[in-house]
Every structure is written in structure tokens, then in C-alpha cells.
Amino acid sequence: MPAVTDNGSGPDGSAPDGDAGKARAVPEAAVARLAVYLRVLTTMAEQGAVTVSSEELSAAAGVNSAKLRKDLSYLGSYGVRGVGYEVGVLTEEIERILGLTRQHKVAVAGIGNLGHALANYGGFPGRGFPVAALFDVDPDLIGVPVGGIAVSHLDDIPAVCAERQVSIGVIATPPGAAQVVCDRLVAGGVECILNFAPVVLHAPEHVQVRKVDLAVELQMLSFHVASRDAGNPADGGPVSVTSAGTGVLSRASSNGEVV
Numbered sequence: 365m366p367a368v369t370d371n372g373s374g375p376d377g378s379a380p381d382g383d384a385g386k387a388r389a390v391p392e393a394a395v396a397r398l399a400v401y402l403r404v405l406t407t408m409a410e411q412g413a414v415t416v417s418s419e420e421l422s423a424a425a426g427v428n429s430a431k432l433r434k435d436l437s438y439l440g441s442y443g444v445r446g447v448g449y450e451v452g453v454l455t456e457e458i459e460r461i462l463g464l465t466r467q468h469k470v471a472v473a474g475i476g477n478l479g480h481a482l483a484n485y486g487g488f489p490g491r492g493f494p495v496a497a498l499f500d501v502d503p504d505l506i507g508v509p510v511g512g513i514a515v516s517h518l519d520d521i522p523a524v525c526a527e528r529q530v531s532i533g534v535i536a537t538p539p540g541a542a543q544v545v546c547d548r549l550v551a552g553g554v555e556c557i558l559n560f561a562p563v564v565l566h567a568p569e570h571v572q573v574r575k576v577d578l579a580v581e582l583q584m585l586s587f588h589v590a591s592r593d594a595g596n597p598a599d600g601g602p603v604s605v606t607s608a609g610t611g612v613l614s615r616a617s618s619n620g621e622v623v
């Protein structure tokens with residue numbers, strides 16, 4: 365699987381150069397767009413599409429077609445002139461590169477407002493992320509099913525996560541509780557943590573931690589409204605964050621196209 369670079373810039377900025385099959389680093393911004401293409405392709409397949417042109421796919425994904433072709437070149441996928449891409453093949457290639465050929469079981473810790481919403485959201489299992497465990501400390505919640513899964517106690521995080529082979533932990537506790545929850549998730553063998561609590565977490569190097577902060581997204585929007593009102597749009601157009609709180613910046617054209 366190609367490596368992912370974390371700075372949004374790939375090892376080369378060139379057009380597809382015929383090196384299909386070679387391992388290439390994938391910029392993180394491209395990874396975020398691949399996830400968008402996958403969602404669009406899944407919808408197209410449900411509607412019976414067999415092939416898709418790069419123009420159709422780029423329009424549906426809100427990405428300019430040159431950027432789309434560049435992104436798909438990381439897969440070694442260049443399409444067929446006059447035909448485009450096979451929806452099924454492209455879907456499989458993107459799933460492979462995103463590591464979605466296996467399911468990633470998810471645990472949510474902190475079953476308050478946010479945790480309830482996440483646990484009840486029906487869209488995760490179909491995308492390869494079944495919710496397998498829920499945790500809280502509130503005695504009124506322990507044992508109560510939320511979204512079909514009984515809430516377990518914080519103390520049971522390591523045992524339950526290990527037993528259910530949870531690979532992703534989502535932290536939706538108050539900030540003061542988040543580090544303890546993180547430590548227990550790590551003790552339970554969790555490989556990735558998505559942190560909604562407004563606090564910096566410390567985890568071993570082998571554990572991927574991503575922070576989601578919707579307030580940062582709002583501040584980004586506020587910045588651009590302020591820049592526009594001052595008649596000083598940043599460097600040719602608004603900058604948008606392509607995935608919540610990742611810090612992956614990309615430009616949006618006036619029609620909202622992610623470039």
C-alpha cells in the first residue's frame with residue numbers, strides 16, 4: 365500500500381507518469397478526497413452505474429478533474445480514454461488503499477449528547493466501521509442499550525476492547541476524562557483514536573490520534589468571511605478544511621469545488 369505523507373504535498377507534483385503499481389506516497393489531502401470519491405462511487409453503483417467518466421466523478425465529488433486524475437494516479441488508475449473508469453474496479457482500488465478491505469470495529473467512550481448521536485448513527489457499519497462497544501461512568505447508563513449495544517463501564521475498556529477486537533476508539537467524554545480513557549483504549553489494543561474532547565492526548569507512537577474540533581472549522585469560516593469583508597481574499601480564494609479538524613487545507617473555488 366502506498367505510504368501517506370502528512371504535509372499535503374506528494375513526492376512529486378507531476379502528472380501521471382506511467383508508474384502504475386509502484387508504491388507512491390499519497391498526500392493526506394488526497395486521502396481525504398479518495399474517501400469522498402468512494403462515497404460518490406458507492407452511490408453511483410447503487411444507481412446501477414458501471415462506468416464513470418472523470419468529468420462525471422469530479423463534478424459529483426466537487427473536485428476539479430485534473431486534481432481527480434492526479435489523485436487516482438496514486439492508485440495506478442488512469443482510466444480508459446473515451447470510457448472513463450469502471451465503477452466496481454475503482455471502488456475496490458480506493459477501498460484497498462484506504463484499508464477498507466477489512467472492518468474496523470469502533471468503541472465510543474462517553475455516551476452523552478455526542479456519544480448518543482454517534483452510537484445511534486446508522487451510517488458507520490455500511491462504511492466498514494461497526495460500533496462494537498460503548499463506555500461511560502454514569503451508573504444510570506451502564507447496561508443500558510444505545511443503538512443496540514449495552515453501555516459498559518470505563519473500567520472494562522481494556523478487557524472489552526480486546527475481546528471484541530476494537531481497532532478504533534472515539535472519545536466523547538469531558539476533557540478531564542479523555543487521557544484516562546485514551547490510556548485504557550490503548551491498553552485494550554486500540555490502534556487509532558478519534559478525539560472529540562478539547563484536549564491534547566498523549567499516546568504511544570504506534571497509535572494514530574486524530575482530533576476533531578468543529579469550533580476550528582467555524583473559526584476557519586469566520587476568518588474567510590472576515591477576509592472577504594476586508595476585500596482581501598486569502599491567496600486567490602477561500603481555503604477550506606477538507607476533513608473535520610485534520611488541519612488538511614485545500615482551496616475551494618467559488619462553486620465550492622475542492623481543489
Ligand SMILES: NC(=O)c1ccc[n+]([C@@H]2O[C@H](COP(=O)([O-])OP(=O)(O)OC[C@H]3O[C@@H](n4cnc5c(N)ncnc54)[C@H](O)[C@@H]3O)[C@@H](O)[C@H]2O)c1
Nearest residue numbers: 474475476477478500501536537538539541561576577578
Ligand atoms: N470536537 C467537537 O467538535 C465537539 C463537539 C461537541 C462536543 N465536543 C466535546 O465532546 C465531549 C462530549 O460532549 P457532550 O456534549 O456529549 O458531553 P456530555 O456531558 O453530554 O457527555 C459526556 C459523557 O461522558 C461521560 N463521562 C464522564 N467521564 C467519563 C469517563 N471517565 N469515562 C467515560 N465516560 C465519561 C459522562 O457520563 C457523559 O455521559 C466534550 O469533551 C465536548 O467538549 C466536541
